[in-house]
Every structure is written in C-alpha cells, then in structure tokens.
Amino acid sequence: MSATRKARRIRILLTNDDGIFANGINAVGAALAADYDVMVVAPEGNQSGSSHSLTLGDILPIREVTMPCGLKGYALRGTPTDCVLVALLDVMKDNPPDIVVSGCNHGPNVGVDVLYSGTVSAALEGLRQGHPSIAVSLDMVHGVQPHHFETAAAVLMEILAEPAFYADLVKAPAILNVNVPNVPLSDVEGVMITKQGFRAYENFVEKQFSPRGRAYYWIAGNSGPHDAKPGSDGYALINNYVSVTPINLDLTCDELLKPLEDRKGLVDRRLAIVTGARGTFGRPATLVRRSVKSPVAATSPNSASKALAAASRTASDHSGSGSEVKAVSATAVRKKLKR
Numbered sequence: 001m002s003a004t005r006k007a008r009r010i011r012i013l014l015t016n017d018d019g020i021f022a023n024g025i026n027a028v029g030a031a032l033a034a035d036y037d038v039m040v041v042a043p044e045g046n047q048s049g050s051s052h053s054l055t056l057g058d059i060l061p062i063r064e065v066t067m068p069c070g071l072k073g074y075a076l077r078g079t080p081t082d083c084v085l086v087a088l089l090d091v092m093k094d095n096p097p098d099i100v101v102s103g104c105n106h107g108p109n110v111g112v113d114v115l116y117s118g119t120v121s122a123a124l125e126g127l128r129q130g131h132p133s134i135a136v137s138l139d140m141v142h143g144v145q146p147h148h149f150e151t152a153a154a155v156l157m158e159i160l161a162e163p164a165f166y167a168d169l170v171k172a173p174a175i176l177n178v179n180v181p182n183v184p185l186s187d188v189e190g191v192m193i194t195k196q197g198f199r200a201y202e203n204f205v206e207k208q209f210s211p212r213g214r215a216y217y218w219i220a221g222n223s224g225p226h227d228a229k230p231g232s233d234g235y236a237l238i239n240n241y242v243s244v245t246p247i248n249l250d251l252t253c254d255e256l257l258k259p260l261e262d263r264k265g266l267v268d269r270r271l272a273i274v275t276g277a278r279g280t281f282g283r284p285a286t287l288v289r290r291s292v293k294s295p296v297a298a299t300s301p302n303s304a305s306k307a308l309a310a311a312s313r314t315a316s317d318h319s320g321s322g323s324e325v326k327a328v329s330a331t332a333v334r335k336k337l338k339r
Contacts, residue, residue, distance in 0.1 A: 010160075011037045013087050013097040013126070014073075016105065017047045017080045017118025024104035024138065026069035027149035031157055032101070033071055039097065040073030041087035043080060043118075048106075050079045052121035060086065080122035088129050099160070100126030103136030104152040108179050110226065110233040111199030114247060123175040124249060132169040133176075134159070139237045140182040151188065152180040155242050174246040179233055181240045192241040197232030199224050 012032055016025040020042035032038045044063075060078040067073050074091060076083050080102065088096065102122040109117040119135050126133035138152045159165060159178065166176055177196075181188060206218040226234030236243035 009035070009037045010099065011039065011092075011095060011097045013084070013092060013100045013131075014038050014040045015042045015080055015083045015087070015100070015102050015122050017043065017050060017102075017122065018106050019043050019046045020065060020067060020073055020075045022046075022106060023147065024106050024149050024152070026067055026071075027153045028101065028104045028136065028156060029067060029071045029073075030069040031150075031153035032160075033069075035157070036160070038071060039087065039092055040067065040071055041076060041083045041091055042073060043083060044075040044077045047079050047118045049116045050081075050118040050121070051116050052081050052124065053079050054085075055079060055082050062086065080118035081125045084122050084125040084129070088126070088131070097131060099166075100131045100133040101136065101156065102126070102133070103178075104149055104156070104180075105135070105137035106140060106142065106147075107137065107223075108139040108226075108233075108237060109135065109137040109177060110179055110237065110243065110245075111197045113199060114177065114196065120175070120177055120247065123177075124247070127170065127173055127175050128249060130170060132166060134166065134178060135175060136178045136180065138180050138182055146182075148180075148182050148184060151183065151185045154185050155180050155188070159244075172246065172248065174248040177233075177243075177245040177247045179237055179243040179245075181237050181242070183240055187240055188242060189240045190242070192236040192239075192243055194233040194236050194243045194245045195231055196245055196247065197227030197229060197234040199227055199234055 014025065014029055014032065016022060018024055020040065025040070025042060029038060029040060041062075044061075055078045060076055060082055062074050062076045065073055065075045074087075076086055078086070084100065100123060102119045105117070105119040109120050114120045117135075117137075119137060123133035123135040134156070136152055136156050138147065138149060140147045155178065159176075169175065204220060206220065207215060208218065209215055226232075226238050228235055228238060233243040233245050
C-alpha cells in the first residue's frame with residue numbers, strides 16, 4: 001500500500017425532524033461536507049414532535065433533491081425514524097455510515113422535550129441499529145432572531161474531530177444529546193456534561209368547528225423555563241455552555257426497583273384471591289404427557305375411512321356442545337381402530 005494513500009473519509013448519515021430544507025440541517029450539512037462524506041436522508045416536511053414513531057401501513061415516497069446548502073439529499077415522506085431505517089437498510093446498505101448525526105434542531109431538546117423530539121429519536125434509532133449517534137439542537141426561539149446555527153455547526157465539528165470523546169457510545173449504549181446556546185461562537189463558555197433536567201410545555205388544546213359544524217382541534221403550547229438546577233442540561237444553556245447529555249434506550253427507573261419489589265406482595269395477595277375464585281386462571285399450567293398409540297398395522301385405509309364415517313354419524317346424532325362432539329368423534333375412531 002502506498003504511504004501517500006489518503007485515509008478513507010468518515011461517512012456520516014445526516015437527518016433531522018424539521019425537514020430537509022430547514023436552516024438547521026443545511027448549516028450543519030454545509031459544515032460537515034468540508035471534511036466528511038455526507039449522506040442526507042431527511043423528512044420531506046416538518047416532523048417536529050413525531051418522537052420515535054414509524055409509518056406503518058402506508059407507503060414512503062422518496063426523491064432526490066438539491067438542498068439550499070448545495071448538497072444532494074433524499075427527501076422521504078416519513079418520520080425521522082423512517083428516514084434512519086430507509087437510509088441504513090437500503091440507501092447506505094452497501095456503504096454504512098460511521099456515525100449518525102441528527103439536527104440541527106430548531107429549538108432545544110432538554111428535559112422532557114426528548115420524549116417528543118424526532119431529532120433525538122432519529123439518533124436513538126441510529127444507536128438501535130448499531131451506529132454511534134449524536135443529536136444536535138440550538139437553544140433558539142422560533143420567530144426571534146438571530147438564530148446562530150453556525151455556532152451549533154462549529155460545535156459539532158469540534159466534537160467530531162475528537163473521536164475519543166464519543167468513543168464506546170454503542171457499547172454503553174447511549175447517544176450524545178448536544179444542546180448549543182444560541183449565541184455567537186465567541187460567547188460559548190465551554191462544554192458541560194449534564195443530566196436530563198426538567199422542562200415541560202404548557203400545552204393547550206384549542207377546539208374549533210368547520211363551516212359544516214364538524215369539530216377539530218389544534219394542539220399547541222408554550223415552552224417553560226430551563227431547569228436552573230446545577231448539573232442539568234437547562235442550567236448549562238442558561239450559562240452559555242454546550243450541554244452534552246448521554247441518553248440511552250432504557251427507560252427503567254432504577255430507584256423504584258427495590259421499593260416496588262418490597263411492595264409487590266400487596267398485589268400478589270389480591271391476585272391470589274382473584275385467581276383462586278376463577279379456577280386455574282393465573283396458575284402455572286401443568287403439562288400432561290399423553291401416549292399416542294399408533295393405528296394397528298392391519299387396519300387398512302378403507303377400514304379407517306369407515307371408522308371416521310361411523311364416528312361422524314354418531315357425532316351428528318349427539319346434541320351436546322362442539323367440544324363434546326369432537327370428543328365423541330375421537331373416541332369412536334379410537335374404538336374402531338382398536339377392533
């Protein structure tokens with residue numbers, strides 16, 4: 001091998017939930033393309049709030065488009081999770097990515113936002129498929145300028161430049177949920193490793209009626225303030241730090257495992273009463289092994305057919321339930337065969 005041969009460029013799958021023409025993914029895509037091989041498979045339109053949903057029972061049209069940043073990409077009429085699956089299982093199946101990047105999201109994904117976020121879910125699906133994955137979001141407010149997507153893109157580039165920082169994500173397993181303060185790059189104070197804090201939307205449902213009197217709803221809401229607790233993702237953003245939170249697919253609350261184990265007897269006692277009152281319901285099934293005798297060798301196919309016919313006539317004269325009829329038929333056949 002030639003000593004001057006260039007190393008293979010790292011391949012990146014880039015997706016998002018705001019849509020392939022959104023400003024965030026285009027800012028990130030343009031930055032990544034300078035140093036990496038980038039494949040873009042992203043939703044055709046806005047899929048914010050889609051969480052980890054899959055499109056089941058419907059087709060997923062896909063088309064190649066030229067993005068505003070100049071990159072060629074694939075627009076899929078589906079969710080962010082759909083995009084990751086289509087990319088990994090088909091579009092990139094012969095040249096899988098080294099890493100999956102989701103974002104940059106228009107708005108932060110902190111606190112309980114991660115439960116609704118298509119951006120975070122796309123990265124989690126990348127992890128589920130066995131790839132290191134990073135979700136990137138900008139702490140911006142829609143309609144309030146400026147939006148410093150260039151800061152988020154620069155932060156992402158510096159993270160990717162240090163593979164040791166995000167090593168062993170798949171082994172953990174976890175993704176990096178990166179939230180970037182909406183400030184010029186020069187105002188970023190640094191990186192803070194954080195826990196998922198608490199921030200909830202103040203949701204409301206607005207009910208309207210169509211001209212024909214049919215009711216419909218509009219779900220919206222206002223985001224609450226960032227969690228100011230030290231060590232939380234919100235605390236980092238408040239103080240102009242980049243928040244990096246490791247998130248995994250296990251939603252188990254470990255703190256409750258032992259208390260619930262200690263209290264499960266309360267439910268066991270009630271179930272014992274209920275199942276006892278309903279016969280064998282809820283009890284372990286007892287397997288009964290039955291020996292099956294082979295038909296007598298001398299029995300010819302014709303004689304067996306006659307036995308079945310006789311059993312059928314006997315069953316038709318019986319006025320019991322369906323199960324009883326089957327029992328009579330089986331008994332009659334066995335008796336005929338023994339003869």
